[in-house]
Amino acid sequence: MGLLLLLCSSSVALSPLPSPAQPLSPRAAAAAPVRCTSSARRKLMSAALSGALSFSLLFSPPSIATESSPARTAKSEPSVEYCREEEKEDGPGAVPEKVTNEGLVEEAWNIVNESFLGTGRRRWSPEAWQRKKEDVLNTSITTRSKAHELIRRMLAGLGDPYTRFLSPDELSRMARYDMTGIGINLREVQDDDGKVKLKVLGLLLDGPAHAAGVRQGDEILAVNGDDIRGKSAIEVSSLLQGPNGTSVKIEVKHRDCGPVQSFEVQRQLVARTPVFYRLEDAENGTMSIGYIRLKEFNALAIKDLVTAMKRLQEMGSSYFILDLRDNLGGLVQAGIEIAKLFLNQGETVTYTVGRDSQHQTTITADAAPLVKDPVIVLVNNKTASASEIVASALHDNCRAVLVGDRTFGKGLIQSVFELDDGSGVVVTIGKYVTPNHMDINGNGIEPDYRSPPAWNEVIKRISQCKMLRQG
Incomplete structure (x- = not known):
């Protein structure tokens, strides 16, 4: 997700790209590795749907395949015996507890049981899922490959094309969605005292930060000697x-309650810019249009789009065309920040809804817009x-008109959870709803025009939209 980690897991928000490489997801640590309780996972699940810096994974259409240095001396010692024991188990040189095949299958079952949002034709039933567990665990699971196959079949039985199993190799191919360049994803987590902390809730296995000694669940205190308390996850990622x-x-x-350590981590940003832009003449040369094509929402999308818009404004653009055709998605948080x-x-920007349909969270813009000029957003069935x-955020807030074909209709939120053996499960945990309260999933978004209208028509339509909202 994208990673959107749930207390005992990390997760990323993304949508897929062409596969077999499947480079799309950040990871979620499962309950066992960080000794998470079910109540802790539920607490983080709620936070995940709040939209803060959620990297819950939005995988795209099923019909389109998805694609260091040594630690320094600790500054403090654990203050609680329980934490000291945890550090001893999980610290450098520790031998990880061996996971059994049955334990792995049950771990995957528990993740689905606590977080899955049934959205398909088959109605989600806790009773049926409990029977599934009993049936599966009564099977002799003699090999790790058989455990993986049982998890695949168990997830397939949910009838959700986005909830699925990831092999250890598939789970590790997520570097293109690293928001930081050092292989971690951050989330703002509120503690029991109401204070917000930045924690490592997504970690690329064998990435720069992991190799240096950073672990999932760690809290970030400072970057290059500067205290980062009070900063957002996006700011610290930058x-x-x-x-x-x-x-x-x-x-x-x-x-x-563990020790504080300092690490020097070498950056390794592997994402490529997804932004292409140019200045075009329109209306017989009487106006300049800033054309921006955004191919995917990866780690560089926000920064490179801001650069493109500023340069186009400096070059004299009066209006903008944002081309999202064939853009299958990527990091959802990048999409939210771009909107x-x-x-x-x-x-x-959008609403999120989880398993409890009565609980709806609103994600809103928190600053003045970078661009106030009229926008045309180009869309198609991909x-x-x-x-x-x-597209829906700009359209429903009367900032843009949509031109092209009806969009695909993928509005589900997935989180990626890492299992104890390095494999993972992708689980649908919620869905997005447009500012006008339309369910995107399975419906898509109908554009205003099939072909680009004249700019005076764009301005007129946006003005009418604003009048209707105010009236």
Whole structure:
């Protein structure tokens, strides 16, 4: 997701790209590795749906395949015996507890039991899922490959094309969605005292941060000597980014009551820019149009789109065309932040709904827009997931008109959970709803025009939209 980690798991928000490489997901640590309780996972699940810096994975259409240095001396010792025991188990040189085949299958079952949102034709039934567990665990699971196959069949029985099993190799191919360049994803987590902390809720196995000694559940305290308390996850992710091959110093606190350590981590940003832009003449040369094509929502999407828009404005663009055709999605959080660039403070980007349909969370823009000029958003039947969030946010807030074909209709939220043996499960945990309260999933978004209208027509339609909203 994208990773959107749930207390005992990390997760990413994404949508897929062409596969077999499946480079799309950040990871979620499962309950066992971080000794998470079911109540802790539920607490983080709720946070995941709040949209803060959620990397819950939005995989795209099923018909389209988806695609260091040594630690320094600890500054403090654990203050609680329980935490000291945990550090002893999980610290450097520790021998990991061996997971049984039955334990692995049950771990996957528990994740689905606590977080799955049934959205398909088959109605979700806790009773039927309990019977599935009993049936599966009564089977002799003699090999790890048989355990993996049982998990695949168990998930397939849910009738959700997005909930599925990932082999250890598939789970590790997620670097293109690394938001920081050092192989971690961050989430703002509120503790029992109401204070917000930034924790490592997604970690690329054998990535730069993992190799240096950073672990899932660690709290980030400082970057290059600067205290980051009070900063958002997006702000700190930007501080961690830098040229490939350079280093960044980070200070982390292991778990909630573990020691504080400093690490120097070498950046390794592998994502490629998804942004292409140019200035075009329109209306017989009387106006300049800034054309921006956004191919996917990866780690560089936000920063490169901001750069493109600023340069086009400096070049004299009066209006913008945002081309989201064939954009299957990617990191949902990147899509949410990009939508905010066009919206006024307080305007709704999207709503999220989880298993409890009565609980709806609103994600809103929190600053003035970077661009106030009229926008045309180009869409087609391969505009999916995060792209649909952006398109609907701009359209429903009277910031843009949509041109092209009806979008794909992928509005589900997935989280990726890492299992104890390095494999993983992708689980649908919620869905997105447009600012006008339309369910995207299975419906798509109908554009305003099939072909680009004249700009005076665009301005007229946007003005009418605003009048209707105000009236």
